[in-house]
Amino acid sequence: MRLILMGAPGAGKGTQADILSNVLKIPTISTGNILRAAMKDGSELGKRVTDFMDAGRLVPDDIIIEIIHERLAKEDCQNGYILDGVPRTVPQAEAMEKLGIVIDYAVSMEVADETITQRMSGRRVCPDCGGSYHIMARPPKRSGLCDKCNARLHQRTDDLPETVKNRLAIYHKATKPLEDFYEARGLLRLTGEQVEVGATTEAILRVIGR
Numbered sequence: 001m002r003l004i005l006m007g008a009p010g011a012g013k014g015t016q017a018d019i020l021s022n023v024l025k026i027p028t029i030s031t032g033n034i035l036r037a038a039m040k041d042g043s044e045l046g047k048r049v050t051d052f053m054d055a056g057r058l059v060p061d062d063i064i065i066e067i068i069h070e071r072l073a074k075e076d077c078q079n080g081y082i083l084d085g086v087p088r089t090v091p092q093a094e095a096m097e098k099l100g101i102v103i104d105y106a107v108s109m110e111v112a113d114e115t116i117t118q119r120m121s122g123r124r125v126c127p128d129c130g131g132s133y134h135i136m137a138r139p140p141k142r143s144g145l146c147d148k149c150n151a152r153l154h155q156r157t158d159d160l161p162e163t164v165k166n167r168l169a170i171y172h173k174a175t176k177p178l179e180d181f182y183e184a185r186g187l188l189r190l191t192g193e194q195v196e197v198g199a200t201t202e203a204i205l206r207v208i209g210r
Contacts, residue, residue, distance in 0.1 A: 001024050001026060001080040001104055001105075001208065002080050002081055002103050002104045002210075003020070003076075003080075003081070003082045003083065003100055003103070003104065003105055003106075003107060003208065004082075004083045004086075004087070004103055004106040004107065004110075004182075005082060005083065005084050005107055005109065005116060006108040006109065006175070006178060006179070007105055007108060007109035007110070007111065008106065008113070008116055008167075008168055008171045009054075009116070009120070009164070009167045009168065009171060009200060010116040010119050010164070011109045011111045011116060011175050012087070012109060012111070012197065012200060013026050013031070013084050013109060014084060015047050015197060016109065016197075016200060016201060016204060017082050017084040019080055019197075019201050020204065020205075021082060023201075023205070023210075024080065024082075024210070025079070025080055025185070026073075026077075026080035026081050026082060026083055027076050027081055028082045029071055029072065029077070029081050029082065029084065029086075030084045030085055031068075031084070031085035031086045031203070032085065034062060034064075034067050034068060034071055035059065035064075035067065036054070036205045037048055037071075038067050039053065042104075043172045045066065045067060045070070048063060049063060049067070050085060061089070061095060062093050062095065062117060063092060064086065064092070065086075065092060065096060065099065068083075068086060068096070068101070069096075069099050069101060072101060074093065077082065079204055079206045082111075083103075083172070087178065088174065088175050089174050089175065089177075089178070090177050090179075090181050093178055093181050093182070098167065102105070103182075103187055104187070104208070105187055105188075105189050105207070106178070106179075106181055106182035106187050106188050106189070107189045107190075107191065107204055107207060107208065107210050108188060108189070108190050108191065108193075109191050109200065110190055110191055110193045111193055111206075113165075115167050115193075116164065116168065117161055117165065118136075118166075119120070119134075119137075120158075120159045120164045121159055121160065121161045122134045122136050123155070123156070124138070124140075124144075124153040124154065124155055125153065125154055125155075125156060126146035126148070126149065126151050126153055126154075127151060127152075128146065128149050129148050129149045129151070129155050131148050131149075133146075133153060140153065158168070159183040181192060184193040189207035189208060190207070191203040191204055191207060208210055
């Protein structure tokens with residue numbers, strides 16, 4: 001099974017990727033993890049990534065796709081994989097096709113913008129130990145304080161409502177057209193909006209025939 005998980009920031013792609021990886025016994029391939037691994041291995045490709053990252057520039061599509069192509073050629077991906085965070089744009093998807101990267105389904109996790117804004121604006125993190133909380137779904141035992149180290153919890157800039165709205169606008173403009181791309185190829189599957197994590201997992205398994 002070769003899957004792409006699609007959805008807006010905060011839709012829960014990372015959570016579902018982890019769950020599906022265990023259920024389907026295939027690895028999750030995260031763009032961020034790939035870039036970090038490439039930088040760590042010291043390869044020529046990794047050095048190119050490091051140069052861009054150190055300069056504060058976005059890694060170009062062609063390098064990202066090349067790294068993904070190399071990663072998917074490894075033995076643990078022979079029985080399938082889950083792509084999380086790539087492709088983000090139609091040009092990336094086209095480049096993957098040209099390299100012969102095969103996809104069985106592109107699963108779009110449908111979550112309303114209002115729901116995502118509520119989810120992300122409620123997140124809080126501990127600056128000391130990295131603990132993660134949510135003021136509604138997973139609040140700390142003591143308001144505003146980390147359960148583990150008692151540090152004052154912070155709200156990340158990325159989770160501020162205005163920032164979330166901007167990120168969603170970018171998503172709809174750049175990534176949403178991917179749905180049309182994969183629908184034209186008969187590969188798009190929609191989960192419908194689900195409230196619970198478990199219900200979302202069930203919906204994904206249902207639309208991919210598992």
